[in-house]
Amino acid sequence: MNDSHAATSHVVLPRDVLRAFEDIVGPEHVSDDPWILDGYSFYFLSELITALGAGGERKFIPRPSAVLLPGSTEEVQRIVRVCNRRQIQFHAFSTGVVCEGGAGRVQLDLRRMNRIVDIDEKNRIAVIEPYVTNARLFHATIKKGLRAHVHAAGANTSPLASATSVGGEGPDNPSCGYSSRNVLGVEWVLPSGELLRLGSLGSGAGWFSGDGPGPSLRGVMRGVFGAFGGLGVFTRVAVKLYPWHGPPVFKGHGLPPNYPGEMPTNMKAFFAGFPTPDQMYDAVGLVWEEGIAHTFNRMPRSFLCYASSESNQQAYELWQSGLLEREFSNGISMIIAGFSEAERAYKERVFHEILRKTGGKIAETLQNDPRFALGVLRTSVLSDGVFRAVSRPSGGILEGYYLNESVDVSRLSHEASYAHTKSFTDRGICIDNGETNWGTFSDIAYLSEQIPHFDPRDEKSVQGMLELLATSYQKQFETRSGAGLFANIGALMNDAFGPMLSNVHIWKKRIKRGLDPRTACDPMGYAFPEAPTATEPPPERG
């Protein structure tokens, strides 16, 4: 196996292979029509991916050879076995922020697997299939006084994908955890086609645990990030649910997707600004330690503009008004929730005590204008995601500095990361919207992402962002403040960044080889397998 990406030309699958797939899923769920396949040649920010030389051109990565729509775990297994027998690579996706097609590969579009299999109200567990969205799960669970974590990718994306295969941050991390830490039982079709049921599920005991017997195989399933489809197909997952003491239904009052909603009576939004970043980060650490936040955002001013407006024009006018500069410099926003009035009152008093200690001040105008509270409610709680709001200004965002550790890592990098990006802003590569360090915390880490906006339609902006990305990563490695987001992910990054991360790339390549000896599963999102030794026999046919 070499590390070069597949060719961009369309590869036609043999007719008998297509027939084998049709026999499994039915002819209506198989297509190799080019006009259908082009719909699967997309990738989030493909302009950047293609500019890196990963095949394809600008908006399109190479089209796959066929797309299949399996309807069950068993069908997925049978497809994967055919792929092993015929030496065809496959790649599965759920709601599809990233499709990762590729010439010669078959794409498994899991949209037919869209069931909420179970909501175990007593034990606070939901079992879901790949195409269940955050919005569906959220609204199904709040009827039962529960809620699932909603990752920041947004309402229409898959919580299964977030739990098993991708990332997991979101403004509700303080109360609902990071996605990988919410995983319980998992149904996992291995690259060989075997069905692995993690934890209690494999012992026939139900969905409540994903660990054991003995070593926890969650340890190879994913880490901070998942394998992005590089280690098989996840067909069902059980996730932990959290308490919801708000209303069982939210009524929309506006035009989609900007429902104003109503702030639940057990919740209250807060906005505060601080004279300096140091004071703000001290307050972040204390809010985290006290455990008072239901949602939390270390919120750049421009992001609050996007979150509390319905158009770029409104956001621009708010930005220009100077209100946020006066009240929300070094700002944080959070929602406090309580089971009882006593709980909410206690948390509110603690927050005021933190402000007193750290020199923070409530942003009075924001506090008294409901559009801000509702904006935060919408983006942080109501599964509307921050992603859409933040992406709106230019259509292109990317994490430069990605810090995922203590508050102090972000504090010490705060000025440097801003200055670094500003040099690109000054060159017209990024939008000039001030500092863009967004942050929140889960129970074990403070996550901050520096999120500059660029224009994916502008070649100069695209090339500039690649430069910003590379130099940000270099700076982060040099200062030991962490590893850039994409330095952690995918086959193309392993050899460059793995040696700086305890040689993790070597173990990934061995794991890939061990679990996928025929490289039937697209390796791009995870790792190319370690090369076999000269004396080893080839793997048996699947």
Added chain:
Amino acid sequence: MTSSVLSAVPHGKGVAAALEQIAGPENVFEDRTTLASFAKDESFAPATMPRAVVRPRTAEEVQRIVRLAAESRTPLVPVSSGPPHFRGDTVPGEGGAVVVDLSAMRGIPRVDRRNRVAIVEPGVTFGELIPALAAEGLAPYLPLVPRATKSVLASMLEREPHTAPRHHWDAQDPLLCIEVVFGTGDVFRTGSAAGPGTLEEQRKAGGAQMRGMGPGQTDLQRLVQGAQGTFGIVTWASQKCRLLAKRREALLVASDSLEALSSLCREVLRVPLGDDLLVLRGATLAAIVGRDRAEIRRLRSALPAFVLHFGVDGTGALPAERIAYQIEDFAALAQREGLAPARVLEPRIRAVDLAAILSGPSAEPYWKLRETGACEEILFLSTLDRAADLFEIVRREAEHAGYPASRLGFHVQPTVQGTSCHCEVTLPYAREDAAQVRSVRRCLGTVSASLLDAGAFFSRPYGDAASEALRRDAVAARVVETLRGIFDPHRVMNPGKVAL
């Protein structure tokens, strides 16, 4: 990989001499007394004499020992805790093994109040960690009254649940990052400790080795947890700590119905309220608080069938208020369930006294051994709504096996914020009483089998239970074996454990 360790040893001297070169002759033991002390434990695991015991003092020595073992195909048995050991995992599974006694690695290189993180080496016990943390205003998350010699790090690697389920977000907790020497001899750091940079460089950049995920797309600390040393030897670990309580309040709720108390646990964690929360059978509570055999027996006959413990720490900016609203809300919940919380339970068990016991290691002798001198355990996971049914199976099968139900210990520890629970059966017995030994042996077989059939999950199985658990999950067993081949290709790490 490495240059040969054995090649540096004079011809014919072998493994023991190589170990002496690595750790120093004073840290290699081949005398019969020392070897015999590692040849068996309190369990029914068959005794096997190791060929040597080596006591490394540094991670580098551990790495050299593992490389030597890989090269010479010598089985290694890592042992962190001091005796008595209970679960057979520290007894060599094969002849010719070398025990790697990590008790001399007792450093606590970092206690970080700001980030609530501490780093411990394998030999550090809870008794040693507690004062070190208290000096910085922190406390460890403790499993249920661990024995004084229990290694903090081993407890985390065994996925022993702690007593504060609200803070138990994940089965991995409170473990964060580890440094491990895999069976290949390679050193690997997990989580944010993986890099970039050395730990010191990371700290200068503000890092605290607190992100217990990664690096990147792996969580190999999860693979090492529950593996009973079959993947490698961990040389340090960082862990989450809790704030040291400035004051503490606790309540007890007694009931004859485990179902009622389990249901209350669910409701409490659904708010969520409090910090410590667990349910003890009266016999277990008696064993924990009773100071001697006579008191244990007296308490056992006087205590109610089950007791729920609810504890709240006064921490943070407003400690008294933190306690007040939670005690009030808890009392309202309990009353809604028809239960009566109390600060004192007859015969004079005070909730705050139990809270104090729960915040430290066991007094000597260890509470599981205090009444009869020996004890077996059965550990499994389930959900809170099934705990009462599974206890009935335990009680029934124990009685069939001739074990006295009155002495049977049982407790339910909600885990992962109440989405599951750890259940622990304790079977105290007198080793010198052949009839008791027979009944306990029968219990281990029949109770475990019945529990498995009823849907109990043996997440961290030991001995025969491990074979049975992995037999029922053949695909997982194959995958674990594949991974074992990657991380320990010469099968030298604690062979024979976890059915590997």
